[in-house]
Amino acid sequence: MVPTQYYLILSAILFGLGVVAFVFRRNIITIFMSIELMLNAVNLSFVAFSQSMPANHPHKLDGQLFVLFVIVVAAAEAAVGLGIIILTARNRQSLNVERVDLLKL
Amino acid sequence: MNAPLLIFFILAALAVIGAISLILQKHPIHSALSLIVVMVALAGLYLLMGAEFVAAVQIIVYGGAIMVLFVFVIMLLNAGEEERTDFSKLAKFGGLPLALALTGLLAATMAKHGGSIPNPETVGALAPTGKISTLLFTTFVYPFELTSFLILVAIMGALVLAQREKS
Numbered sequence: 001m002v003p004t005q006y007y008l009i010l011s012a013i014l015f016g017l018g019v020v021a022f023v024f025r026r027n028i029i030t031i032f033m034s035i036e037l038m039l040n041a042v043n044l045s046f047v048a049f050s051q052s053m054p055a056n057h058p059h060k061l062d063g064q065l066f067v068l069f070v071i072v073v074a075a076a077e078a079a080v081g082l083g084i085i086i087l088t089a090r091n092r093q094s095l096n097v098e099r100v101d102l103l104k105l
Numbered sequence: 106m107n108a109p110l111l112i113f114f115i116l117a118a119l120a121v122i123g124a125i126s127l128i129l130q131k132h133p134i135h136s137a138l139s140l141i142v143v144m145v146a147l148a149g150l151y152l153l154m155g156a157e158f159v160a161a162v163q164i165i166v167y168g169g170a171i172m173v174l175f176v177f178v179i180m181l182l183n184a185g186e187e188e189r190t191d192f193s194k195l196a197k198f199g200g201l202p203l204a205l206a207l208t209g210l211l212a213a214t215m216a217k218h219g220g221s222i223p224n225p226e227t228v229g230a231l232a233p234t235g236k237i238s239t240l241l242f243t244t245f246v247y248p249f250e251l252t253s254f255l256i257l258v259a260i261m262g263a264l265v266l267a268q269r270e271k272s
Contacts, residue, residue: 001107001109001110002109002110002113002153002154003219003220004219004222004223005215005216005219005220005222006113006117007150007154008215008219008222009212009215009216009219010117010120010121010150011215012208012211012212012214012215013121013124013208013212014120014121014124014143015208015211016204016205016207016208016209016211016212017121017124017125017127017128017208018124019204019207019208020128020201020204020205020208021124021127021128023196023200023204024128024196024200024201025128025187026187026188026189027133027136027184027187029133029136029137029175029178029179029182029184030127030133030136030187032175033127033133033136033137033140033175034127036140036167036171037124037127037140037143040143040144040147040167043147043159043163044147044150044151047151047154047156047159048154049222050156051154051155051156052222052223053223054223061236061237061240062240064156064158064159064237065237065240065241065245067159067162068159068162068237068241069248069252071162071163071166071167072166072252072255072256073252073255074167074171075166075170075171075256075259076255076256076258076259077259078171078174078175079174079259079260079262079263080259080262080263080266082174082175082178082263083262083263083264083266083267084266085178085182086178086181086182086266086267087266087267089182095133095182095184095187096187096188
């Protein structure tokens with residue numbers, strides 16, 4: 001049997017890697033993908049906590065429903081976010097976030 | 106070492122390698138493929154935990170729909186290799202240690218206090234999909250209806266953003 005703890009540690013590692021990718025990548029699409037990676041890491045701990053509850057607990061499956069909602073919101077976010085990316089790429093002729101600097105002093 | 110633990114370590118290694126590859130790859134399409142590896146590995150972990158509905162949704166929605174959308178946009182924009190720009194000294198010497206410290210802190214907390222969390226009971230105890238759907242249409246019916254509204258707004262937002270301006 002795999003201890004719940006192991007899943008939580010893996011979730012923390014994946015989240016940290018997502019943060020590193022978010023901070024250090026310069027391509028706007030890759031930055032967006034690292035957000036999805038972080039969402040996935042959090043989903044893993046949701047399911048781990050849900051499955052660690054006793055089988056007859058009334059709120060056992062709530063965590064898995066939260067995962068379902070997170071996935072739906074991520075899908076909606078991806079649709080809108082990629083629309084914004086297409087718009088930015090069309091206006092700037094570049095996918096580098098360093099070149100989107102109109103608000104920079 | 107028992108079989109579930111072995112499967113866990115294989116899938117976990119696959120997920121971590123995929124995530125590291127996402128960071129290191131220079132071309133966005135390679136990053137996208139690495140992310141698909143992570144998502145499929147996570148779906149395997151969900152199956153290992155007995156959450157078969159979440160595993161199916163993970164593969165269909167994440168591995169299927171969302172990643173196809175990403176690959177589609179990468180192809181559409183003809184995204185090439187990422188150009189390297191110099192980081193500031195603060196980012197190079199402050200950012201990476203801080204991000205690694207955050208990871209280490211999270212993992213250490215889970216390792217220290219996660220032991221008191223009870224373990225899943227048996228490998229074969231699948232989460233019943235029927236119960237999930239009953240909950241979705243009783244307790245969580247308002248969030249569920251709001252979700253449909255959210256998707257409608259997202260469709261309209263994507264259409265408005267992506268259309269060409271009339272000249």
